[in-house]
Amino acid sequence: xxxxxxxxxxxxxxxxxxxxxxxxxxxxxxxxxxxxxxxxxxxxxxxxxxxxxxxxxxxxxxxxxxxxxxxxxxxxxxxxxxxxxxxxxxxxxxxxxxxxxxxxxxxxxxxxxxxxxxxxxxxxxxxxxxxxxxxxxxxxxxxxxxxxxxxxxxxxxxxxxxxxxxxxxxxxxxxxxxxxxxxxxxxxxxxxxxxxxxxxxxxxxxxxxxxxxxxxxxxxxxxxxxxxxxxxxxxxxxxxxxxxxxxxxxxxxxxxxxxxxxxxxxxxxxxxxxxxxxxxxxxxxxxxxxxxxxxxxxxxxxxxxxxxxxxxxxxxxxxxxxxxxxxxx
Numbered sequence: 165x166x167x168x169x170x171x172x173x174x175x176x177x178x179x180x181x182x183x184x185x186x187x188x189x190x191x192x193x194x195x196x197x198x199x200x201x202x203x204x205x206x207x208x209x210x211x212x213x214x215x216x217x218x219x220x221x222x223x224x225x226x227x228x229x230x231x232x233x234x235x236x237x238x239x240x241x242x243x244x245x246x247x248x249x250x251x252x253x254x255x256x257x258x259x260x261x262x263x264x265x266x267x268x269x270x271x272x273x274x275x276x277x278x279x280x281x282x283x284x285x286x287x288x289x290x291x292x293x294x295x296x297x298x299x300x301x302x303x304x305x306x307x308x309x310x311x312x313x314x315x316x317x318x319x320x321x322x323x324x325x326x327x328x329x330x331x332x333x334x335x336x337x338x339x340x341x342x343x344x345x346x347x348x349x350x351x352x353x354x355x356x357x358x359x360x361x362x363x364x365x366x367x368x369x370x371x372x373x374x375x376x377x378x379x380x381x382x383x384x385x386x387x388x389x390x391x392x393x394x395x396x397x398x399x400x401x402x403x404x405x406x407x408x409x410x411x412x413x414x415x416x417x418x419x420x421x422x423x424x425x426x427x428x429x430x431x432x433x434x435x436x437x438x439x440x441x442x443x444x445x446x447x448x449x450x451x452x453x454x455x456x457x458x459x460x461x462x463x464x465x466x467x468x469x470x471x472x473x474x475x476x477x478x479x480x481x482x483x484x485x486x487x488x489x490x491x492x493x
Contacts, residue, residue, distance in 0.1 A: 172223045172307055175298060179313050180216035182294055186287045187213055197280035200267040201327045204260040204347040205284065208320055208354060211256045215249040215316055219309040226309070237404050237443075243368040246312035250361030253316065257354035264347035274343055277335045284324050284331070292321035306403065306441060312361055319357040323350050371402050378480040381410065384439040386478050391462040392416060392428055394453050396478065398486040408440060411447040415488060417463055418452035425450050457488065 190206035193199075222245035230237045274280075298314025301307070330346030333339070378401055385396065395415035402409040414432060416425050433446045453461065455469040460476045476482070476489045 172301070172305060172310055173220065175301060175310065176216065176220040176223050176313065179294060179298060179317065180213070180220060182290060183209065183212040183216045183317075186290060189283055189287055193280045193283040196276045196283075197274055199274045199277075199280055199327075199331065199343055200264060201330050201343050201346045201350070202280055202284060203263060204350055205287075205320075205324055205327050207259050207263070208253070208256045208323060211249075211252040212316060212320055215245075215252055216313060218248055219245050219313045221245075222309045223307065226307075236409060236445075237407055240369065240404055242307060242309040242312075243365045245309040247362050247365030247369075249312050249316055250358045250363075250365060253319070253354055253358030253361065257351045257358060260347055260351040260354065264344040264351070267344040267347070268341065274331075274334060274340065277331055281328060281331050281335070284327055288321050288324045288328065291317045291324065295319075295321055304441070306408075312365075315357070315361065319354065323353060326350050326353065368403060373484070374401065374403065375480060377401055377403070377408075378484065381436065381440070382478055382480050382483055384436065385483075388435050388439075389478075390428075390431075393432065394457050394461045394463065395451070395476070395488050396483050397488055398449075399483045407443040407445070409445045409447075410436060411449070412483070413449045413451050415451045415453050415457060417465065418454075419467060451488075454488070460489065 187206065187209040190202060190209050194202045194206050222241045225238050225241045228238050295314045295317030298310050299318060300314075302309070302311030302314055326346055326349060330342055330349075334342045378399070381399070381401060385393075393414060394417070395413075397413050397415075399410070399412035414429060416428060420428075429448045429450055432448060436446055437444045458465075458468055458470040459473040461468075462472055462475075482489060
């Protein structure tokens with residue numbers, strides 16, 4: 165197993181253990197205070213524990229190599245993990261709404277707010293710190309499971325901040341309805357973040373274009389462009405967890421022999437691999453140049469049909485089009 169995969173598994177385990185500990189702390193705070201807002205926060209933490217467990221399994225499975233039944237690897241399981249986590253967050257929001265409505269109908273006094281505020285404040289610091297780190301690590305390793313788990317912990321931390329504000333107002337004013345009102349406000353935040361996770365997971369499973377990733381690859385090609393790369397088009401990038409599959413058409417001089425064309429394609433692939441994170445699978449279709457390519461070709465060519473005029477400015481938009489760039493600006 166690669167070091168990056170071991171690191172992801174290690175931090176997922178840390179997330180799971182911390183979620184269990186904080187779950188106990190929040191239910192302890194609820195037992196002391198009988199606060200509905202704290203109970204809402206504790207219910208969401210149950211989701212944290214389940215989600216971290218599933219995230220661990222998805223990261224473990226995504227690290228397995230390709231096999232006969234999964235020729236593109238197992239990376240997409242991380243998107244199922246992200247969608248599953250988003251669905252659990254929505255369920256937690258429903259439970260919180262139900263409990264808040266019941267408490268508005270049948271109020272219960274809140275006690276020992278000082279201890280409740282202290283315990284929830286501790287969970288804010290721990291959840292926020294780990295959530296921020298997991299989100300950054302997920303972005304760096306392109307792990308959707310880590311990113312979703314980190315995002316969930318950050319959401320949980322934000323939820324706890326809202327709880328602290330509500331408890332503070334309750335402590336100062338004595339208005340008992342504030343407790344349930346902040347639970348309802350918390351449910352709206354939870355619903356929104358759950359929707360975002362589900363939306364992101366569905367987009368990835370449907371191979372929706374990732375503009376940021378595509379731009380990153382295009383910038384790499386622009387920075388290291390060779391004169392013999394006459395044209396690049398029909399570029400597509402698919403994500404399989406932290407792994408990438410890239411394919412495109414590369415236009416090369418029509419008079420080259422097969423070996424020279426092959427070596428240039430290999431160099432093109434190596435440049436992409438060196439400048440991307442994780443495992444990268446690249447399929448390049450080599451096209452022969454045509455007379456219409458001459459006006460943007462810099463090659464010292466014995467078969468030139470027209471003079472070089474200017475370069476085509478590569479962008480994520482025109483490199484993803486399924487046609488050569490014949491049209492002059």
